[in-house]
Amino acid sequence: MTVKNLIFDLGNVIIDLDINRTWLHLAHYLGDDYQNTLKMIHPDSDIFIDFEVGKITEQQFLKTLRNASETPLSILTLKNAWNAMLLSINPARFDMLARLKEKYRVFILSNTNETHLAWVDGYLQTIHGFDISALDTRFSHRAYYSHIMGLRKPNVNIYEFVLEKEGLIAAETLFIDDNADNIKGAQSVGLQTILHKIGDEIVDVMRDY
Structure with missing residues (x-):
C-alpha cells in the first residue's frame, strides 16, 4: 500500500x-x-x-x-x-526530514527521558542553531516522547495512541526504528516497517521516498 x-x-x-x-x-x-x-x-x-x-x-x-x-x-x-552515550546528528538528516515533510506526514516517536531530551536541546542550540521545538515543528508534524506520553515502545498502546491521535491508517504508515522488538510491536498493529541497521545512513535509506 x-x-x-x-x-x-x-x-x-x-x-x-x-x-x-x-x-x-x-x-x-x-x-x-x-x-x-x-x-x-x-x-x-x-x-x-x-x-x-x-x-x-x-x-x-x-x-x-x-x-x-x-x-x-x-x-x-x-x-x-x-x-555520554549521546553523540551527534548529521545535519543532512534535518534536510531529509524537511524534504520528506513536504510530501508525507512525518512524526518522531522516541523512547527517551528528561535528561537526554535536555541534552539534545542544548546540543541543537549550540551546534545547529535551533532548539528542540524544531523537531516538533520544522522537521516533523509532531514529536512524541515516551516520558511525556507515559507509554513506551514496543508496547502496542504507544503505536495505537499515535495512530488514533493523528488519524493515521496503519497500513499507510511507515515506521523506522533500529530496535527489532520495536519493529515487531509496530508490525503487530499493521504498520509498515524498516529495521534500521546501526551504522547505515538514514539519509541514504530514505533517498527514494
Whole structure:
C-alpha cells in the first residue's frame, strides 16, 4: 500500500548513540563497583523503564544510580555519564526530514527521558542553531516522547495512541526504528516497517521516498 505517513525513531536513526560510552564512563569512575549500576541502566531494568515513561524524575533516577554503588559519586558525574552515550546528528538528516515533510506526514516517536531530551536541546542550540521545538515543528508534524506520553515502545498502546491521535491508517504508515522488538510491536498493529541497521545512513535509506 502507498506510504502516506512516516514515523521515525530518534536514537541511532536521527541521533547517533553509543551506549558503550556510558558503560565506560561508569567503569572509569566506579571500577569493579560498577556492576550494580550497570544493571540499572539496562533497557529492561525497572528503573530504566520507569524513567522512560516518566514515573520517576531525573533526580530520583540519578540518586538511585548513586545508591547502587558504594563509591561516592556526585549527581553531576552520574548525569554526565548517562549523557555520554549521546553523540551527534548529521545535519543532512534535518534536510531529509524537511524534504520528506513536504510530501508525507512525518512524526518522531522516541523512547527517551528528561535528561537526554535536555541534552539534545542544548546540543541543537549550540551546534545547529535551533532548539528542540524544531523537531516538533520544522522537521516533523509532531514529536512524541515516551516520558511525556507515559507509554513506551514496543508496547502496542504507544503505536495505537499515535495512530488514533493523528488519524493515521496503519497500513499507510511507515515506521523506522533500529530496535527489532520495536519493529515487531509496530508490525503487530499493521504498520509498515524498516529495521534500521546501526551504522547505515538514514539519509541514504530514505533517498527514494
